[in-house]
Amino acid sequence: MLNMDKKLAKREEEGKIIRAGIVGAGQMGRGMVTQMALMKGIMPAIVSDIKFENVINAFHYAGISDEDIAVAKTLEEANRYMEQGKYVATENSDLISQANLVEVAIDVTGVPEVGVKIAIDAMNNKKHVVMMDVETDVVIGSYLKKLGDKNGVIYTGSAGDEPGAVMELFSFARAMGMEVVVMGKGKNNKLDYDCNPDTVLEEATRRKMSPRMLTSFKDGTKTMVEMTAMSNATGFVPDVIGGHGPAASPKDRCADLNQIFRLKKDGGILDKHHVVEYVNGIAPGVFVTVTTENEEIAYQMGYHSMGPGPLWTLYRPYHLCNLETPLTVAKIVIDHEPTIIPLGGPVSECITVAKRDLKAGETIDGIGGYTTYGSIATAQETYEKGYVVYALVNKNTRMKCDVKKGTLLTLDMVDLDTSTQLYQVRKEQDKMYNNGYALK
Ligand SMILES: NC(=O)C1=CN([C@@H]2O[C@H](COP(=O)(O)OP(=O)(O)OC[C@H]3O[C@@H](n4cnc5c(N)ncnc54)[C@H](O)[C@@H]3O)[C@@H](O)[C@H]2O)C=CC1
Ligand SMILES: N[C@@H](CC=O)C(=O)O
Numbered sequence: 001m002l003n004m005d006k007k008l009a010k011r012e013e014e015g016k017i018i019r020a021g022i023v024g025a026g027q028m029g030r031g032m033v034t035q036m037a038l039m040k041g042i043m044p045a046i047v048s049d050i051k052f053e054n055v056i057n058a059f060h061y062a063g064i065s066d067e068d069i070a071v072a073k074t075l076e077e078a079n080r081y082m083e084q085g086k087y088v089a090t091e092n093s094d095l096i097s098q099a100n101l102v103e104v105a106i107d108v109t110g111v112p113e114v115g116v117k118i119a120i121d122a123m124n125n126k127k128h129v130v131m132m133d134v135e136t137d138v139v140i141g142s143y144l145k146k147l148g149d150k151n152g153v154i155y156t157g158s159a160g161d162e163p164g165a166v167m168e169l170f171s172f173a174r175a176m177g178m179e180v181v182v183m184g185k186g187k188n189n190k191l192d193y194d195c196n197p198d199t200v201l202e203e204a205t206r207r208k209m210s211p212r213m214l215t216s217f218k219d220g221t222k223t224m225v226e227m228t229a230m231s232n233a234t235g236f237v238p239d240v241i242g243g244h245g246p247a248a249s250p251k252d253r254c255a256d257l258n259q260i261f262r263l264k265k266d267g268g269i270l271d272k273h274h275v276v277e278y279v280n281g282i283a284p285g286v287f288v289t290v291t292t293e294n295e296e297i298a299y300q301m302g303y304h305s306m307g308p309g310p311l312w313t314l315y316r317p318y319h320l321c322n323l324e325t326p327l328t329v330a331k332i333v334i335d336h337e338p339t340i341i342p343l344g345g346p347v348s349e350c351i352t353v354a355k356r357d358l359k360a361g362e363t364i365d366g367i368g369g370y371t372t373y374g375s376i377a378t379a380q381e382t383y384e385k386g387y388v389v390y391a392l393v394n395k396n397t398r399m400k401c402d403v404k405k406g407t408l409l410t411l412d413m414v415d416l417d418t419s420t421q422l423y424q425v426r427k428e429q430d431k432m433y434n435n436g437y438a439l440k
Pocket of ligand 2: 161162186187188189217218222223226
């Protein structure tokens with residue numbers, strides 16, 4: 001993001017304010033609105049939420065007064081108010097994809113069945129798209145990237161959340177000619193595979209967050225989703241299904257990771273390198289572990305206090321999630337560059353695990369719910385075994401047989417809801433890459 005402060009200040013001076021449209025003013029959306037309102041050269045010009053009061057609260061938290069906020073119900077109103085320089089509040093997310101002055105649409109709902117529509121409509125209307133909703137990205141990101149290319153706009157994941165934050169380190173290391181062998185993130189929210197929105201309710205209320213979202217963090221789903229996004233953007237894969245999830249000490253994290261991420265034959269935990277991982281004890285940071293075959297560089301790394309090698313870890317001790325997302329918006333409009341995008345077809349998939357024993361005939365639920373959680377597997381093993389791509393599981397999904405807690409669900413075990421746009425787009429994506437995944 002070098003020089004982005006100057007570039008944004010210049011846009012402000014020239015009156016070329018970047019107008020962003022935001023869908024979802026929940027915990028992340030509202031912080032994003034505030035951060036963007038405080039920045040130069042960019043504004044949260046139109047914000048939508050099905051809970052309308054969330055939009056008004058978001059503008060108020062940002063210090064925007066009622067006289068500068070206009071409520072739009074129609075596209076004509078949204079266009080008119082935006083031309084007047086108002087902050088536009090709406091319940092109708094279609095206006096974000098359609099309003100003339102929106103340059104970049106940001107999905108911050110975390111709901112794949114919502115994200116698919118926002119992204120497709122916005123790009124078909126020649127808006128760039130930032131998918132903070134990484135849950136959507138990992139199921140149809142390859143399709144969306146191609147749709148962006150077709151429309152001459154940029155589709156990208158967001159800076160600030162772990163996948164975008166670690167891509168900065170990945171790109172930094174590779175630009176210097178280093179070999180990255182592991183990329184990953186610290187595990188926030190201690191793992192609790194059995195949790196559900198009821199068991200986390202007190203904590204979620206205290207932390208002012210959605211119980212479903214917190215459930216998806218604690219049961220590991222979000223971490224698996226994030227590793228899948230990293231994998232799809234780099235070609236790195238999980239070493240084993242679900243990753244190893246080792247622990248490192250907060251104090252000696254880099255030194256610990258330099259040992260842990262050796263190959264098994266060298267005393268570490270890994271069967272191979274070029275993998276994605278998560279680590280307990282080092283949150284909220286992200287890291288890449290690098291190596292070199294060159295003895296002089298190995299000596300120089302030691303001299304620069306990075307340790308004796310042959311592995312060294314570059315660690316970023318923070319990721320500011322939503323607060324960094326506006327930088328992705330700026331990077332798209334000013335530098336015409338994405339933050340994190342799938343390389344091509346999926347490299348890994350987020351797959352479905354039974355959270356408890358499930359019975360034939362019962363309906364189950366998806367992300368952040370009561371009956372399932374996500375894991376990560378390579379795309380190849382997902383298609384070979386027929387593992388169920390997690391975001392396709394919704395509350396209309398029915399079990400066709402009994403399974404035990406911990407089972408990796410396969411397509412023959414469930415009746416998926418085939419009526420959703422998400423399901424249909426995912427089928428299109430599988431066709432694009434001819435990967436043999438057997439959706440009906
Ligand atoms: N909460 C956190 O700590 C973090 C969340 N994220 C990601 O940010 C995204 C949002 O997460 P949160 O803000 O925590 O969720 P949230 O549940 O607090 O907010 C989502 C908002 O989207 C709104 N929404 C749902 N459907 C909609 C629709 N059709 N049209 C308009 N608005 C709609 C909801 O009413 C809600 O206000 C997710 O993708 C999540 O993974 C990323 C990093 C950290
Ligand atoms: N990445 C977090 C959740 C927020 O994004 C986690 O690992 O729990």
